[in-house]
Amino acid sequence: MKQRFDAIILGAGQAGPPLAGRLTQAGWKVALVERKLFGGTCVNVGCTPTKALVASAHAAHLARRGGDFGVVSSGPVRMDMAAVKARKDKIVAKSRNGVEGWLRKMEGCTVFTGTASFTAANEVRVGEEFLEADHIFVNVGARPFVPPAKEMPGTDSVPFLTSSTILELDELPKHLVVVGGSYIGLEFAQMYRRFGAEVTVVERKDRLVPHEDEDVSAAVLDVLEAEGIQVRLDACCIALSKRGDEVVVGVECVAGHPEVVGSHVLLGIGRVPNTDDLGLAHAGVTTDEHGFIVVDDQLRTNVPGIWAMGDCNGRGAFTHTSYNDFEIVAANLLDADPRRVSDRIQVHALYIDPPLAQIGMTEAEVRASGKPALMGTRPMTKVGRAVEKGETKGFMKVLVDAETKMILGASILGTGGDEAIHCILTAMYARQPASLIQRSVHIHPTVAELIPTVFGDLKPMS
Template sequence: MTTIRFDDIIIGAGQAGPSLAGRLTQAGRKVAMIERKLFGGTCVNTGCTPTKTMVASAYAAHLARRAADYGVEIGGPIDVDMKAVKARKDAVVAKSRNGVEGWLRGMENCTVYTGHASFESANEVRVGDQLLSAERIFLNVGGRAVKPDLPGIHEIKYLDNVSMMDLDVLPRHLVVVGGSYVGIEFGQMFRRFGSEVTIVEKSSRLVSHEDEDVSIAVKEILEKEGIHVRLHAECIHFHAHGTDVSVGVECHDGDPEVLGSHVLLAVGRRPNTDDLGVEKTGLKLDEHGFVVVDDQLRTSVPGIWAMGDCNGRGAFTHTSYNDFEIVAANLLENSPRRVSDRILAYALYMDPPLARVGMTEEEVCKSGKPALIGTRPMTKVSRAVEKGESEGFMKILVDAESKRILGASILGVGGDEAIHCILDVMYAKAPYTTIQHAVHIHPTVSELIPTMLADLKPLT
C-alpha cells in the first residue's frame, strides 16, 4: 500500500481543527483533514448551535404565554409545532455545518478525507484503505454522551442529547436524569414547549459544582415554571410500564417512582478516544480516557497534540477554539501561550442564564484568602425590571489584599454578556476599582456591577 505523505494530519473537524488547518495551510504546510461524520463537531451539530436555536423557540413560546404581563392580548392558547421547531433548528445547523465543510474543501493545500481514522503508528493514520503519514498529528476528536450502566437501562428506550433534538413530537412527560447543564437546558426547554418535566438528580442539589445560593436560585426558577425536581435520587433504576417508562428514584421525599413517556439521560460526557488505536502510539490517556497534555497541549508522544473535548482541559467551544490559538501561537508565531493562562469561564443557558468566571465563593473560602464579596439581586437592575425578567442575582469575589477579582456569578437576564466586563478586567490583572470607577451605560445589566463593587463586605 502506498503511503500518502503530508506535513500535518488533523483528526476531527470540530472547533479547533478547521481553524488550525487554515493557519497551517497559510503557512505553506500540506494538511490532511479527517472527519468521520459531521463537519463542525459537537458545537455545530449536537451542542451549542442546535440547543440554543431550540432554546430561542422555547423562549418565544414562554414570552407569548406571558404576553398579558406586558399588556399584550393574544387570543387562544399558545401551541408549539415541534416539527417546525425541529425544521428551524435543522436549517440553522445545516448552514453552519455546510459552511465549515465548504471552507475546508476549498482550502488550498488541504485534502479532506471522510471516514474513521485510526493510528498505525505515532506518525501514521489509516482512513479506510488509505494510509497517511505526517511529522505532526493533531487530535480534535471531541466527546459523546455517557451511557450509564444503571439497573434496567437496557430494558427501556431512552434519549441522549443528540436523539433528544431529533424529536418532532412533544413528550407528554419528560423525565430528565441529571441535574446539571444539559439536563436543565433541555428540561426547561421542553417544559416551555408544553411537556410535563421531572428532573432527577442523585446529588442534594442541582448544578452541585456551583455555590449553594446559585443552586437554590436555579431550582426555584425551574419550579416556578412547573418543573418537578427530585433530589437525593440514591438508586436510579428503570423498567418498562406499558408504553411508558418508570424511573425509580428512592428520594428522601415524594413517590419512589416517576412515570414518564420519555427519558433523557444527561449524566456527563466521555472523550472519543477509545477507537483511535492509541495503543499503537504510546499515547497516554488518563483514567477517564482523556488524552494527557501539557500546558501547550503536547501529548506524551512527540509530534502529537490534542485539542478540544478529548484533552479534558475545557470541554467548551470557547476553550476548544483557544486550544487552536495556543497550538498555532506556539508552532507558527513563536509565542509561548499556555492553557494555564486561561481563566475559567462558562455559562448555563437556562433562562435566565447563569454566567460564571473564576473561583466560586466556596473555593475562595477554602483557599483561606482574605476576600471581599458583593451581591445584588436582579430586582435592583432597572433593565431586568423593565424587561419583566428580574429573577436571579449577581455576586462578585475580590482579593482583599491585591484588589484583584477572584470570581463572579451572574444568574440573570443578560448575565452571559455582562460577565465579560468582569472577565476582561481579570485578564488585565487590574484591580476591581477599574470597573468600579467606570461609567456604564444606562439602562443595562452591566451598570449594576460598579454599584455592587462599591458595596463590598468581608467574606466570612
C-alpha cells in the same frame, strides 16, 4: 496506499478547521479527517441546535406572558414541534455546510471522510488509506455518557434519549423525565417545559448544578420550580424500566414517591471522549482513567509530534476552550508565542432562562483557599433593565482579594448576565483591580450598569 503530509488533523470540530487554515496559510500540506459531521459537537449536537431550541422555547414563554406586558392574544400558545425542529435543522445545516465547504476548498488541505486509527506514532489509517505526518493533532470531541446496566439498570433494555438523539424529536413528549440536574439536563428540562411538556428532573446530588455555589443552586431551583418543573434530589439507585408505553424511573430519595413515570426519559449525565477507537496504544499516547488524552500546558501529549485539542483532552468541555486550544497550538507552532492552557481563566455558562454565567473562582473555592476576601451581591430586582423587561429572577455576585483588590471571580444569574459578565472577565485578563470597574461609567439602562455598584459595595466574607 500511503500518503505523506506535513500535518494530520483528526476531527473537524471547533479547533480542527481553524488550525488547518493557519497551517495551510503557512505553506503546510495538511490532511483533515472527519468521520461523520463537519463542525463537531457544537455545530451539530451542542451549542447551535440547543440554543436554537432555547430561542423557540423563550418565544413560547414570552407569548404566554403577553398579558404581563399588555399584549392580548387569542387562545392558548400552541407549539408546532415539526416547525421548531425544521428551524433548528436549517440553522445547523448552514453552519455544518459552511465548515465543510471551507475545508474542501482550502488550498493545501485534503479532506478524508472516515474513522481514523493510529497505526504508529506518525501514521493513521482511514479506510484503505494510510496517512503519514510528523505533526498529528487529535480533535475528536466527546459524546453523551450512557451508564452501563450494572450501574443504571435498564439502560440495556429501555428506550432512552441522550442530548444528541433528543434533537431529532419532532413531537412533544407528554412527560419528559430528565436524569441529571446539571448543565445539559437543565437546559432541556426548561426548554421542554416551555414547549408544553410535563417535566421532572432527577438528580443524584442534594442540589442542582452541584459544581456551583449553594446560593446559585438554590436560585436555579427557584427558577425551574416557578415554571412547574418537578425536581427530585438525593436520587440514588436510579433504574429504568418499562410499563406499557411509559418509562419508569425508579429512585430512592430522601422524600417522595420511589418512581417517576414518564413518556420519555433523557439521560443528561455527562460526556465521554471519543478516544476508544483511535488506536492510541499503537502511538503510545497516554490517556487517563476516563479516556481523556493527557496533555501538558501547551497541549502536547507524551509522544513528540502529537497534540490533543478540544473535549478529548479533558482540559475544558466547551466550544470556547476548544477554540482557545487551537490558538495555543498555532501560537506555539507558528508564531513563537508561548501561550499556555494555564493562562486562561475558567469561564462557563448555563443557558437556562435567565442564564447563569460564572468566571474565575466560586465562593466555595475562595473560602476553601483561605484567602481573605471581599464579596459584593445584588439581586436582579435592583437592576432597572431587568425590572423593565419583567425578568427579575437571579442575582449578581463578585469576589475580590481583600489584600490585592484583584478580582477572584463572579457569578451572574440573570437576564443578560451571560453577556454583561465579560466586562469583569476583561478586567481579570488585564490584571486590573476591582476599582477599575467600580469607577467605570456604564450605559443606562443596561444589566451591566449595576456591576460597578456591586463592586462599590464589597464587604468582608464572614
